[in-house]
């Protein structure tokens with residue numbers, strides 16, 4: 132067995148887990164809950180095995196030293212992100228004896244997996260170019276992903292909090308979460324369509340940048356482009372109009388908003404120092420070692436800084452009256468949007484110095 | 492002080508002392524930074540006009556460019572208004588911290604005092620237990636239980652018999668926030684020093700050549716280093732037989748006042764530091780002038796080995812024979828087509844090859860390509876070997892040259908920030924009081940405690956301590 136087989140098992144497991152958690156959330160059947168947890172744990176173990184196997188394979192193939200775990204290209208780092216996310220989730224499930232977050236966390240893992248498949252990114256074990264052979268970079272990448280996962284968890288609890296806490300459809304917080312969720316769904320559908328239409332081309336060495344939204348918004352056919360916009364607005368409006376059902380499902384669950392608020396804060400409070408140290412400081416040290424500049428305002432660096440400021444905002448806003456609860460949750464959601472943009476948007480949409488993480 | 496009695500200075504102080512200003516500045520810096528990532532900084536105007544055309548359409552782009560340009564967005568991180576934002580941010584941080592420091596300092600350094608046993612204030616954590624032993628015999632057990640939990644308790648007797656034990660730990664963690672804030676100031680100071688007293692340049696140094704200047708990135712003007720640096724050799728290592736580079740290496744030597752003072756091989760993540768300057772392996776290339784030296788290690792059939800250095804067109808003799816090799820051609824990157832023709836696929840030295848003709852007493856014997864990366868091609872039919880070691884003197888190493896006297900301050904700031912964040916997020920200020928008084932058949936122990944962070948964890952710890960105590964006594 133090799134790492135990709137093992138990882139294939141984990142992927143199927145995570146998808147099953149996602150379905151089970153959602154079924155569990157809908158029917159609150161204990162057996163389904165136990166199945167969901169078991170499937171997640173088993174997949175996580177398979178995933179862990181795949182990770183170490185891939186590490187060893189890179190070494191045996193003479194492409195990497197034993198010092199370099201497999202977290203050095205986009206594919207590997209997304210896989211590592213999922214690993215951290217699931218680990219963090221399992222810790223929360225055990226500590227707070229509550230499964231309902233599973234239905235919100237496993238879809239993030241599912242999305243990440245779908246993203247890998249949709250973009251057809253390279254899964255090869257690649258040798259490391261000289262600039263990437265650095266222990267600082269390693270610490271930087273590892274810690275960044277641990278913090279991203281924590282921010283991802285805080286995003287999940289924040290969205291749940293908002294769903295539970297908003298009443299009226301005209302309320303800004305309600306509009307915020309329903310539109311955010313709607314946009315997320317639209318992006319996913321658009322990317323799936325790109326995949327269906329272009330995946331043969333995208334799996335070649337062609338860059339995914341050229342295909343992003345070509346099946347929809349950026350279609351050469353103006354009618355298709357226009358219809359895509361109309362469909363998007365329709366989808367977002369539908370989420371907005373039917374959000375009440377989601378609220379029923381979530382609030383039928385015994386997670387208090389207070390616990391969600393606390394979790395949102397706690398995950399940020401652990402993620403923020405890790406991100407500061409690993410994401411910003413170690414990244415700067417690596418840049419200083421490799422290029423002789425610790426800060427060069429390149430788009431990736433700047434987006435990390437933006438992310439950092441959003442979470443600094445989150446922490447400081449709590450010190451002012453009236454910035455707990457809903458408003459804090461909104462900031463946490465924005466923070467995670469910044470995280471995703473830092474990681475993917477900069478590579479997909481902005482060109483940068485960082486060759487690291489490009490989809491080739 | 493009433494609002495209208497405040498002086499102008501007071502008002503300015505209050506303005507900078509507010510956390511509201513801080514979150515406003517966080518938002519402003521974050522939002523404007525986004526623009527700077529969309530518009531390519533310091534790029535030729537055409538590039539950004541194209542970007543703007545994609546975003547805004549043909550018609551608006553030139554006008555938008557003009558407006559953005561006049562606002563400094565083409566080099567926004569150095570524009571007056573962005574720098575102003577950063578200065579405001581720094582002032583906000585300093586004033587805000589100074590404003591709160593005295594209170595926090597008091598909280599940090601204040602010794603813990605005993606409670607009034609009759610009217611203890613309300614505490615988030617409180618427990619009551621009765622133990623079957625009189626207070627005096629309990630004292631030692633309680634002290635050691637507290638010590639085991641990490642406290643060093645103080646002891647004070649009470650008027651109506653019994654006594655009180657109280658302790659705190661982690662009081663210094665309250666300073667974590669301020670240490671974090673201070674670290675940001677330190678980093679900014681380091682960055683400013685780097686901007687004013689640093690140097691950012693480059694130097695393309697051919698193998699065998701030396702230089703006592705580097706060239707500024709800004710205007711390419713030469714900058715005196717105060718010492719001489721020489722490139723002894725440059726080499727690229729590849730992954731296996733592929734063209735994927737594994738490592739770039741330069742062998743450098745530093746001379747000060749004519750004397751050699753340092754010798755080091757540098758790699759991409761391993762620069763050379765001397766005299767306040769750092770030399771990074773940044774790029775490399777080939778000189779267009781040619782005229783380098785071929786270095787071979789030649790072994791005759793009887794095993795005798797010699798190293799020879801020759802230029803194009805020169806000859807050498809294989810030790811112990813009369814066979815003479817003459818260097819005829821060179822290719823930096825030799826490739827072979829399917830029908831056996833050879834060609835050069837790139838001008839970089841990705842696969843250096845040399846064509847040598849061997850003759851014996853003037854008569855041609857054999858000839859062919861010898862490739863540096865393919866040991867198989869080093870063997871000659873008669874069992875001797877010509878190892879192609881290097882074609883030296885035709886490559887240059889591209890060095891990034893930096894002097895940043897502020898970088899150590901930035902690093903110091905980073906360390907301080909690590910410590911500050913650890914204190915702020917992972918340590919908590921914990922206080923505990925045990926009030927022990929006589930009860931009917933033993934003593935009553937009342938526990939009061941607080942923690943400014945992660946209270947549940949502290950509560951669990953106290954519970955363990957209490958249940959251990961109950962078992963022991």
Ligand code: HEM
Pocket residue numbers: 440443446447450507508509510511512513580583584587588591595668671672675912915
């Ligand atoms: C990006 C820069 C900054 C960072 C990384 C930072 C970091 C922090 C951190 C980690 C905390 C602790 C928060 C918590 O425990 O939840 C904190 C608290 C605080 N920060 Fe900042 N800070 C920054 C800028 C500022 C600025 C500009 C001000 C100016 C008003 C400020 C004022 C405060 C105050 C008043 C507190 C609360 C202190 C207390 O609880 O006694 N911070 N900061």
